[in-house]
Amino acid sequence: MLTNTPFSILDLAILRKGDDAADAYKRSLDLARHAEKWGYHRFWLAEHHNMPHVGSSSPTVLMGYIAQGTSTIRVGSGGIMLPNHSPLMVAEQIGTLATLYPERIDLGLGRAPGTDQKTAAVLRRGRMESVQEFPQDLEELQQFFSDENLDAPVRAFPAEGLTVPIYLLGSSMDSAYLAASKGLPYVFASHFAPNYFQQATSYYRNHFQASGNGARPYLIACVNVISADTDEEAHYLATSFYQMALGIIRGRSYPLPAPVEDMDQIWSMQEAAALQHMMQYTFIGSKDTIQSGLESFVHQHQIDELMITTNLYDHEKRLHSFELTAAAIQSFRTGPVQADQA
Template structure:
């Protein structure tokens, strides 16, 4: 049957992006301020990504930032979006996340990815020359889950204080591999549709059609991360979006650009082929006023059947960024979306 949700779940993904002329400390202050507002506006969770060797991305240590955010808020769930598991020992991840769960009971999420979150040279340094095989990520996931299990009590290696804690685990992905694994293991799945739209439809279809119920999840749970830039007018929203375009241009050019002030004309900055690449990357982006974004979001949710939207928003002015998240919260509170239950 169909059920109309009063409030569709909506959350935040943050990368602690550095602004032009500002440092990482400023990014961390702004992240906490955003989290406090997001909590007030009804966002479900606040996740932080893991990236390395990127001068203008401040989220190289997600567990430390999770503690920073959780300490400065009261109720919002705080998680990793995600921890790149092949970069770490599963034992150490369990210990760190278990510590956070003990410090902030019932508020910690563990999102896991298999990508390095960086370039290959940096990944080699992080992993001390270890080359990941196709089989290793599923094995690492199984080992990590074992450390959280009460059944590990008589093992020679145990993870304290993680053992026995019920920390939700989410698999993250931007292609088919994590969708297959999440379906096999019966885990919630979050797709990075905000920057990798190519496999989104195929991945979520496979995940839903092949999901195997588990002790933790009886049915599939799908989160889609998308870009949203909302403002009080369509014109202002598109102007604000040029800051994100400039940052994305760095990705296309293989460089790390800070978040720069908006400009009036992107055609003076990017080449046509670069513009096309960025627009393709942003296929699942929603830019405009409350009405424009709301209508597009409702259509997207109905078409894809996702269970939760995770919002990432890169706007130069902090006040404008807060306003965007506030408008998005209003959209979701007013939205009526029918889902199958």
């Protein structure tokens, strides 16, 4: 069951303290090049806006940058927040990337704005879509990629006729309902939204309707992983991630800072508890510790693919963490192999 579990990367092009976006983009490309050698399956980029220390405001542009600088790794959006965009524009942009980099482009779609409500209103020019409109946008987008759109008055070039895998992203039940009914692969944001993880993924598996998109459910879980040569070093390095993540609790955006010896000097007891709950699916430790934790997680929740996100201040330490994580997953116990849908 667990052997050959695909593993991938979610990147947000996080800015370190004192850096600019150009520095973050260079580190992202360097990571993607190493990840390709270490066996990572995909390199996805998220969409976020109005966040000064998150560089991934334009995932399609960064997808082209990463794809151009690599050779084999799949590159995708994790995701494009569809209500922020015209389905026609998304089809044209993704179709262009899929034409330039055949068989390497993934399209992950989300329903959330990826920002605050005021910024979302500016992005959408005052049109705030409801939950009910997202399925309609998805159908419109799928139609633009379809050969059946040949005689439509509006067509998306060069997307029309291209096969680009579509994945639905979610952190609650809504996307689970839609992914199951559409027969699409489902990606759950368990790295920051654990509350509905078990309920949503269980519903998705049990109510999946096979379609032209897939014959069986395909579940990807995104988790935080920080690995180092020892458990002690990994927990020390993780304090950079904790400090940055405090911004979510405090409603502020923090750059990625250097690690510290004692987080109790920085967070309150209430903040620590809230952050520990939010980061419930976070794995920190040596290769052996990571292997044990991830293997148990994959087995318990019937995960088809792991999406790894790791934010460390020192770039070389971050690379080493991803290298150790790859080795840990590749050491999962043997069993029947499950094929990837991509």
